[in-house]
Amino acid sequence: MSDVDPFTGVPEPLRAAMQARGFATLTAVQRAVLDAGAQEHNVRISSQTGSGKTVAIGLVLAHGLVEPPAITAQPDAPIPPGPRALVITPTRELAVQVRDELKWLLAELNTTVDVVTGGTDVRGEQKMLRRVPTILVGTPGRLLDHIRSGALSCARIEQVVLDEADRMLEMGFRDELDAIIDTLPEQRRSHLVSATFNGVVRGVADRFQGGEATLVTGDNAGEANADIDHVAYLVGRGQSYAALVNALLLAHGQQVLVFVERRTDASDLAERLSADGFAALPFSGDLSQAQRTRTLNAFRNGTIQALCSTDVAARGIDIPDITMVVHMSPPNDADSYTHRAGRTGRAGKRGRSVLLVPTRSEGYMRRILAQAGIDAQWQPIPTAAKVTKAIVKRTRKLLHARLTGEQPPQEKSLAYAELLLADRDPKTVVATLLEMAEPDLARSPMDVPEPEPAPPRRIDTRRRRGPWRPKRGGPSKRGGD
DNA sequence: AAAAAAC
Numbered sequence: 410m411s412d413v414d415p416f417t418g419v420p421e422p423l424r425a426a427m428q429a430r431g432f433a434t435l436t437a438v439q440r441a442v443l444d445a446g447a448q449e450h451n452v453r454i455s456s457q458t459g460s461g462k463t464v465a466i467g468l469v470l471a472h473g474l475v476e477p478p479a480i481t482a483q484p485d486a487p488i489p490p491g492p493r494a495l496v497i498t499p500t501r502e503l504a505v506q507v508r509d510e511l512k513w514l515l516a517e518l519n520t521t522v523d524v525v526t527g528g529t530d531v532r533g534e535q536k537m538l539r540r541v542p543t544i545l546v547g548t549p550g551r552l553l554d555h556i557r558s559g560a561l562s563c564a565r566i567e568q569v570v571l572d573e574a575d576r577m578l579e580m581g582f583r584d585e586l587d588a589i590i591d592t593l594p595e596q597r598r599s600h601l602v603s604a605t606f607n608g609v610v611r612g613v614a615d616r617f618q619g620g621e622a623t624l625v626t627g628d629n630a631g632e633a634n635a636d637i638d639h640v641a642y643l644v645g646r647g648q649s650y651a652a653l654v655n656a657l658l659l660a661h662g663q664q665v666l667v668f669v670e671r672r673t674d675a676s677d678l679a680e681r682l683s684a685d686g687f688a689a690l691p692f693s694g695d696l697s698q699a700q701r702t703r704t705l706n707a708f709r710n711g712t713i714q715a716l717c718s719t720d721v722a723a724r725g726i727d728i729p730d731i732t733m734v735v736h737m738s739p740p741n742d743a744d745s746y747t748h749r750a751g752r753t754g755r756a757g758k759r760g761r762s763v764l765l766v767p768t769r770s771e772g773y774m775r776r777i778l779a780q781a782g783i784d785a786q787w788q789p790i791p792t793a794a795k796v797t798k799a800i801v802k803r804t805r806k807l808l809h810a811r812l813t814g815e816q817p818p819q820e821k822s823l824a825y826a827e828l829l830l831a832d833r834d835p836k837t838v839v840a841t842l843l844e845m846a847e848p849d850l851a852r853s854p855m856d857v858p859e860p861e862p863a864p865p866r867r868i869d870t871r872r873r874r875g876p877w878r879p880k881r882g883g884p885s886k887r888g889g890d
Numbered sequence: 891a892a893a894a895a896a897c
Contacts, residue, residue, distance in 0.1 A: 499894065527896055550896040581894070671892060694894060720893050741892080 438627030456627030458751025528698025
């Protein structure tokens, strides 16, 4: 095996880009698209979250783009200039991420990759489209906008990709999707990509691909990502979910992505956590696109510890260092759970997915987990004593350094303790911790200790504060889903 | 029912 070139079949310009990016080898699904000879067919890529599906689709697209376009304009029927490939995603942030990923991968292939999404300046995009990118990534509404205004011609599209395909083929997207697909040439390749293709969507998927697709799977096809530990806590009536999330954040001490049901829940939770002294921000369609971008960047670069998000961030978003996902309310279905949880445990790293389950929803949630093929650990709610132990352990070193003036140890998990302690007198913190350590507190688990003298702080998403600087080794090695 | 997605 060792004498086999792991990049066999990868076009030379892409091999160079991948090696420059630090890839030592291909992931299973990336290897599989090449071995399947997928470059000549419609492809359906189904592989677990965080397994490098975006690069896999880049490999499929690239093989078609190495050759000059087969379509030639006839004198009597001129074909307007336009992109050769189209990638459609269900959210704006995912479109941008996919654009970025394809851009570095295909940089040496004499291609250009660009993106169009709602919430951004239409004129700027029109100008960009006049320069005719080789590959265009976008969300449905804005793509259709450009098609109808005449700014975008799809007459030269050779390949179309639906990212998060099972989501794109759902009812909510169908009308816009059909309208876009109607403008594509009959002669084209149609690709679908997702971690999940449940039975319901498979029929639609078959029709979309004209019944002809090469199925490409990675490791553990159809199984859950084994790098994620799943934990479920039963939450009784009258217990505070926000307090529980507070406790989980304290105990975990690293970045956490919290999923909530509604937009208002996102802002409510972020507000509450901020008042508790955490660096937390909401993320949902309620925000302006500019704020969405700033917030996601703040989470990506480690400026905030907690992102309180609706399902807008449930699919595809690749943030390599997320070690814990919390579901403050149960997901809608098994696939939704798989995708949410899949924001952690990426590219072979381990992650933890924590469910807060209302007692009345236990049966429902057990069915969802079984459907997703996941064996979760059902545990009692962590007691205040346990949470206290974790936070004491984490902050002890830091407090020692503060009090003695020594250099604090460089540990990322301590960085968030640093933020929590920022602007506070170490002696007050010691007093708070002692108070928290009172075993009496363990009696009422939900009465999670709140760091007493925490003044609400505004979180500046533009620059970092304090001496605190975790992050960020390098770009993702494997990319998104 | 709510989330997302065009102005």
